[in-house]
Amino acid sequence: MKLQKWIIDKYTDLYGLKTLKEISKDTGIQVTRVFRLMHGKEMKIGEFEIFQEKVFNNFEKGSSVIELANECLLKLGNQKLGEIDEFLRRTLNIAELKRNKGEKK
């Protein structure tokens, strides 16, 4: 559910506050369902993927990173996954250090 909230927040950040109808039109998810999702109803995987695609299509290379990460999860062992995890974590922490005061996370 944490991930669901994160993806909806990210979507709202990127596209601004839209009406339920607009979100429905943009995502292809029925208006009543959008209403439920916005009020905390648990997302189906397909719905999450729609939001994910909308969010990451906005970032250059974003979707390929997600695809790669999924492929890594399927194909790599724990040690290699741990190394990637550590690398990503450090890279994020470094970016965090370079953030200006008051800058959005």
Place this chain on the structure above:
Amino acid sequence: MKLLFLERVILETLGRGKRELHKICQDCSVEKNVVENILYKFFNEKLILKNKEAFLLDFSKREDFLEEIKKKGNIKEELKELLNYFLNIFINSENKVQFGLKKVWVGEKDEKMLELYLSKIDLLLKKAEASNKSNNSNKKLSLKKVIFWGSCEYELLIKEALKR
């Protein structure tokens, strides 16, 4: 706690004695906002104290800290980050950074010579390190040179690469 490269830099600066914010920035050539973010983190981790405007290291509440950052896994991550930056600079700059890598069969005699040269380098740098402690309190930290060397059998690298 796993130290990032820039956090290590600030730690080294503070290791030279208590300093005010602008002095820290000057000493290590790191931008103010980055230094502030790191100091804020160190503060939350109870690694530093603020005395008027100066910051100083204080590990009294974190005696585990030095042991923690010396752990092999943590050192490895720090080195990987440093080497990554080094290689980026080397690849992107022409002639400013020296880097040599050779794959060669080394005969018995040459191997001994190599060991001798490497131990001479080691000795030279140890001397420099010792004199640093007494003579360079006014020099900027960022003016230090980073030097590394080493060699290993090709087979070890191949085995490492084959690990799943």
